[in-house]
Amino acid sequence: MNLITTRDLKKTYLMGDSEVHAVDDISFSIDKGEFLAITGPSGSGKSTLLNLLGCLDAPTSGHVFIDGEDTSRLSSHELTRVRRESIGFVFQEFNLLPVMSALENVELPLRYLGKGARERDSLAREALEKVGLANRAKNKPSQLSGGERQRVAIARALVTNPTLVLADEPTGELDTYNTCRVIEIMRILNEDLGQTFAVVTHDPMVAGYTGRVISLRDGKIDSDATQQPAPLSCEDLARHT
Amino acid sequence: MIKYVLKNMWQRKARTFLTVLGIVVGIFALTVLGGLSARLNQQVKGSESWFTSNITVVPSGGSLFGGSDKFFELSKVREIQGVPGVQTATAGIGVLLNDSQNFSFGAPDLVIGLDMNNGNDLLAQIPLQSGRLIRKGDSGKVVLGSNLAKKLNVKVGDTVNLRGTPFEVVGIFQVTLSAPDQFAFVPYADSLALFRNANPFLQTKDLASVVYVRWKPGVGPEALSRRIGREVSGVRVISPAQAKQQISQFSLIFNAILLGVGLIALIVGGLSIINTMIMSVSERTREIGLKKAVGADTGSILGEYLLESAMIGFIGGLIGTGLGVVAIKLINSATGTKQVTVFAVSTFVVIGPIVFATVLGALAGVFPALRAARLRPVDALKED
Numbered sequence: 001m002n003l004i005t006t007r008d009l010k011k012t013y014l015m016g017d018s019e020v021h022a023v024d025d026i027s028f029s030i031d032k033g034e035f036l037a038i039t040g041p042s043g044s045g046k047s048t049l050l051n052l053l054g055c056l057d058a059p060t061s062g063h064v065f066i067d068g069e070d071t072s073r074l075s076s077h078e079l080t081r082v083r084r085e086s087i088g089f090v091f092q093e094f095n096l097l098p099v100m101s102a103l104e105n106v107e108l109p110l111r112y113l114g115k116g117a118r119e120r121d122s123l124a125r126e127a128l129e130k131v132g133l134a135n136r137a138k139n140k141p142s143q144l145s146g147g148e149r150q151r152v153a154i155a156r157a158l159v160t161n162p163t164l165v166l167a168d169e170p171t172g173e174l175d176t177y178n179t180c181r182v183i184e185i186m187r188i189l190n191e192d193l194g195q196t197f198a199v200v201t202h203d204p205m206v207a208g209y210t211g212r213v214i215s216l217r218d219g220k221i222d223s224d225a226t227q228q229p230a231p232l233s234c235e236d237l238a239r240h241t
Numbered sequence: 242m243i244k245y246v247l248k249n250m251w252q253r254k255a256r257t258f259l260t261v262l263g264i265v266v267g268i269f270a271l272t273v274l275g276g277l278s279a280r281l282n283q284q285v286k287g288s289e290s291w292f293t294s295n296i297t298v299v300p301s302g303g304s305l306f307g308g309s310d311k312f313f314e315l316s317k318v319r320e321i322q323g324v325p326g327v328q329t330a331t332a333g334i335g336v337l338l339n340d341s342q343n344f345s346f347g348a349p350d351l352v353i354g355l356d357m358n359n360g361n362d363l364l365a366q367i368p369l370q371s372g373r374l375i376r377k378g379d380s381g382k383v384v385l386g387s388n389l390a391k392k393l394n395v396k397v398g399d400t401v402n403l404r405g406t407p408f409e410v411v412g413i414f415q416v417t418l419s420a421p422d423q424f425a426f427v428p429y430a431d432s433l434a435l436f437r438n439a440n441p442f443l444q445t446k447d448l449a450s451v452v453y454v455r456w457k458p459g460v461g462p463e464a465l466s467r468r469i470g471r472e473v474s475g476v477r478v479i480s481p482a483q484a485k486q487q488i489s490q491f492s493l494i495f496n497a498i499l500l501g502v503g504l505i506a507l508i509v510g511g512l513s514i515i516n517t518m519i520m521s522v523s524e525r526t527r528e529i530g531l532k533k534a535v536g537a538d539t540g541s542i543l544g545e546y547l548l549e550s551a552m553i554g555f556i557g558g559l560i561g562t563g564l565g566v567v568a569i570k571l572i573n574s575a576t577g578t579k580q581v582t583v584f585a586v587s588t589f590v591v592i593g594p595i596v597f598a599t600v601l602g603a604l605a606g607v608f609p610a611l612r613a614a615r616l617r618p619v620d621a622l623k624e625d
Contacts, residue, residue, distance in 0.1 A: 056534055057619040077538060084536025091622070095531040099248040111242075112536040156535065 002065075003164060003196050004030040004053060009062035011048050011219075022048040024219035025062070032163070035190045035197045035229070037207040040216035046200045047168055049216065053198065054087050054166045055079040067163065084112055088157030092169035094149045096141040102128065102152045103137040109160045127155035131185050147178030154185060158195070165189075167199045171206055180234035183209045187232065246549045253521075257553065260517040264557025264602070265564065267510035268594045271503030272565025275590045278499045285492040290419050292488065293481035294366065296454040296466050298330075301477050303450065312436075313475060315447035318356075320473050326460040327469070331363050332356040332449035334432040336404065336439060338389075338425065350389060352403050352425045353451075354432020363453055367421055372397035372412030379428050384412035388422040403427070404435050452476075507598075510557065511605045518550050518609035529613050530621025539614040546610035547603050554602020558595040566591060 011023040022045045030036065038046045051057040052064055055071050058079075064071045071082060083089075088109075096105045106124040115123070128134050131151040141149055150170060157165050167186070171179035183206055190197050199210065207213050208230040215222040250257045298321060300311040315332055322330040338350035355363065357377040364374050364384070375382055383401065385393070390413045395401050399410050403425055414421060427435075436450070437443065456465050466480030479487070522529070529542055 051619050080536060080538045083534060089534045097528055099252050109535040112541060
């Protein structure tokens with residue numbers, strides 16, 4: 001069943017006098033429960049596409065359907081609701097709030113959902129446990145390693161139990177071992193909870209661990225192929241490095 | 242949310258401190274000046290109650306307090322006494338205690354000699370703290386207003402020097418927070434002597450610089466004032482309503498100056514809040530983008546930043562008022578040897594500035610907060 005469908009999706013920027021087609025007429029679908037990678041050289045439009053899928057940005061023309069709802073017709077207020085209820089984000093720079101503890105960072109989306117303090121606390125602890133950071137709940141981001149920070153960010157993306165998790169270069173600032181750990185956690189969550197993951201990456205290793213790779217070039221889909229995900233063994237990697 | 246806002250403020254200690262300091266200075270100024278004006282108002286209100294329970298008649302061109310060098314003859318007093326509706330007309334001679342008086346709130350320090358034939362009617366309005374009133378036939382005796390007694394540091398039985406003449410203190414009035422607190426009441430003949438010493442070329446034996454008129458029951462003081470003005474020539478009649486107006490005009494101008502100074506200080510403080518909040522917003526643009534991405538709507542971002550700026554105002558107001566009240570107490574106790582209370586602390590002086598600073602902070606935050614709330618998430622996330 002289709003979770004996301006785009007139809008004739010276009011995003012055009014004006015750079016000086018010339019128009020840049022960051023996303024140029026893209027139509028494709030993502031099924032529920034997929035774990036896919038969006039790759040391509042820099043400037044190919046992969047982040048722009050992710051922002052359009054995640055309702056962070058509005059298309060110039062065309063449509064994005066999430067669970068059958070045409071998001072290109074929604075007001076910014078309604079887009080906020082869709083993000084809040086259905087989508088989790090993971091960013092390259094983690095984007096954790098520095099003054100909050102790991103636990104409080106994970107609780108943040110629940111606040112905007114209007115959950116009470118006790119429910120927030122228990123859901124956030126549960127999410128931290130899923131990413132293996134239950135013992136780091138009280139730590140500030142500055143006291144965590146890069147890999148740990150990204151896992152906190154993943155816990156934050158998952159805590160509302162969204163149908164779709166979008167990750168923009170989630171391993172861009174991590175070493176090989178931590179990259180593997182992050183992907184491993186995403187894959188386990190994908191398999192166990194059936195959440196849909198779309199990961200923008202330029203790292204072929206990351207793309208290799210997913211079940212489908214969409215490759216973009218100049219704002220258009222260059223290739224779209226399903227594959228057998230490569231086996232993961234982060235401990236082996238740790239031994240090699 | 243408050244905890245988070247406080248943490249953010251703590252994160253930028255130096256800047257938060259300086260911004261709060263701006264508000265502290267403004268509120269401090271407002272509190273101290275407010276205390277000054279509250280004190281002024283108390284005193285002015287007091288003067289009012291004295292001057293509005295009598296009709297004051299002075300020579301044409303004379304002032305409300307009757308302490309000028311203008312005078313009229315006692316025949317004028319008898320004329321006033323004859324006006325229908327007048328209960329008593331008490332002649333008095335007012336002489337300034339010091340010719341070069343410093344600027345004072347309300348009434349100046351004044352030696353008033355009252356005609357003892359009916360002067361006690363007038364004085365009996367004021368309760369005594371100790372001693373007795375002046376009696377008919379007394380000479381060289383004085384009853385002091387409470388403030389004057391404190392200022393001169395005397396008690397009943399002591400001798401005070403008024404304009405070079407020794408007087409025995411026979412009574413001290415209770416605090417009335419009104420004009421008579423600054424007055425020294427002496428027998429008519431004694432103040433006449435003081436007056437003649439001060440004006441050696443006037444060799445008149447019977448004169449008055451002020452006449453206090455009390456009205457008969459059932460007579461309207463305003464109507465009576467007009468009647469006296471019509472029937473007696475060469476006098477200026479100050480009715481209770483006019484006295485009140487004259488006094489409140491004086492205090493209005495003074496209050497306006499004081500509050501104006503405080504407000505200017507606060508506007509500067511408010512601008513510094515706006516500045517700080519704009520900096521906060523641009524520093525945390527990415528955070529705002531993140532919050533929007535995870536589902537914060539415009540309202541919650543707006544609320545968060547408004548809370549922060551209101552908090553700066555509130556803390557500044559709290560500290561500023563605290564310091565202001567401490568300063569007022571210190572100044573009051575430092576001037577305590579003279580027992581002159583310069584400042585009064587009222588509930589309004591304490592609560593007013595805190596509420597005001599909080600509201601000011603919130604208002605100053607509106608523009609930066611709107612800027613933050615209206616950011617598009619995709620743009621905000623791109624920011625470094």
